Amino acid sequence: MTPLTEIAHQRIAARLHSGDLAFDLTAGNGWDSLFLAQCVGSAGRVYALDIQQQAIDQTSRLLATHEINWCELHCRSHAELLEFCQEKQLSTAQAIMMNLGYLPGGSHALVTRPESTLAAIQFAVELLSAGGVMTILAYPRHEGGAEELQLVQQTLSELNSEQFEIETMAGSTAKSPVLFVIQKNA
Numbered sequence: 001m002t003p004l005t006e007i008a009h010q011r012i013a014a015r016l017h018s019g020d021l022a023f024d025l026t027a028g029n030g031w032d033s034l035f036l037a038q039c040v041g042s043a044g045r046v047y048a049l050d051i052q053q054q055a056i057d058q059t060s061r062l063l064a065t066h067e068i069n070w071c072e073l074h075c076r077s078h079a080e081l082l083e084f085c086q087e088k089q090l091s092t093a094q095a096i097m098m099n100l101g102y103l104p105g106g107s108h109a110l111v112t113r114p115e116s117t118l119a120a121i122q123f124a125v126e127l128l129s130a131g132g133v134m135t136i137l138a139y140p141r142h143e144g145g146a147e148e149l150q151l152v153q154q155t156l157s158e159l160n161s162e163q164f165e166i167e168t169m170a171g172s173t174a175k176s177p178v179l180f181v182i183q184k185n186a
């Protein structure tokens with residue numbers, strides 16, 4: 001079975017083009033930021049946020065090895081996405097990724113939390129351009145993960161179905177990760 005991380009990349013790649021603007025709202029080890037930066041190319045821009053300096057440093061190193069300098073990294077919570085976009089005068093993004101949970105290889109205490117995840121999603125769906133795509137990968141296995149997954153599900157179910165198409169993909173057990181692909185209709 002194709003890993004959900006790869007399916008998320010496939011869905012984004014189908015809609016993201018050279019010169020576009022994209023967000024990685026959980027930079028982590030930098031793999032999604034690298035992927036987004038490669039999709040948009042040097043004519044585009046990626047903004048990557050993470051609350052951990054360790055994640056920002058790791059992402060920075062990964063991007064440097066690929067000679068990518070069009071991805072801006074910020075040690076900041078995605079709960080402040082609205083303020084961040086106001087400061088940067090950004091009003092639209094073609095792709096947004098959120099890979100929830102904790103930093104692989106890092107502290108399990110520094111994990112995404114339902115309240116900040118909710119705040120980020122609520123503004124991210126507004127920020128998404130018509131024809132844009134957002135992916136959210138949620139993990140129910142760690143403490144608080146099931147509640148976070150439930151909140152994501154609930155929030156997405158309340159989106160206007162004429163404006164957004166939501167695809168949900170999950171593994172076979174109740175503890176399997178769940179991928180949400182949100183497409184904003186053109």
Ligand SMILES: C[S@@+](CC[C@H](N)C(=O)[O-])C[C@H]1O[C@@H](n2cnc3c(N)ncnc32)[C@H](O)[C@@H]1O
Binds near residue numbers: 076079104
């Ligand atoms: C599963 S990892 C992300 C994996 C990453 N996308 C990659 O490609 O390697 C989740 C990340 O979310 C970060 N995080 C947790 N709460 C956050 C918040 N409020 N705002 C931004 N990042 C947060 C964690 O520090 C962790 O690095």
